[in-house]
Amino acid sequence: MAEKEVLFTTRVRKATRTIHSVSDALVNAKFAISLSDETVWGGGLFVFYHIFGFLEDAKKRLNMTDYEKLFVTDVLLRKDAFEEDLVHYLGENWQSLPKSLALENYLEHLQNLERENPKLLMAYVYHLYLGLLSGGQILAKKRNVFGDGNSDMNKYIDRVTDFTNVDIAQLKKDFRQAMNEIAEKMTEDEKQAFIEESSQVFLMNNLIVNSVGGQSKVLYNILYKTSAIVLLLAGVMLAYRLNK
Known part of the structure; x- marks a missing residue:
């Protein structure tokens, strides 16, 4: 009985705690040490742009009620913000840059999921957007403090992590609530598949982060x-x- 009372998001967090910690450590090691290098920061934005972009475009392609519900507000949509940042950091021709093998494999995996089991794409939406609202905000603050030394007058504000005038704590609460409401309609097998795919999310994130030069x-x-x-x-x- 007690197990049924545990929120689904709590189950997911507990099940992925170890791999999540490894992923956080890798992201911090890769990007925190590179806060003053705009090319490296841009490289990180480049790989995650393709993942976030895929997930947001899939929202239009799938026309799936639960998938759309997880995007609790249009504020979450970040594709355009990524593109603005990429122009700033990598130049107007950033789209011509080659994708790493890790990124190609990641995108292929998402394409396969969309064809075979699109519900599992929600695991990527859940973890990536929650990560942007959590760790992404921490990295943005570190960049402001330890960045390239530009004066506040000239400092570029990263669009992708900019949630000005948004109550992020409330947004995260609404996001988790939407996930729990969606999970209420899942079978136990579907919940377990989501949890297993959640570990895959972090593994694949680690691979693309590691591919950033x-x-x-x-x-x-x-x-x-x-x-x-x-x-x-x-x-x-x-x-x-x-x-x-």
């Missing part, structure tokens, strides 16, 4: 600067000792 360059620059500071401090200490 440029982090090594940023890491090198950071290590180079750190080493220079250490050498400078060592020189000062040596000079101090010699002149005592």
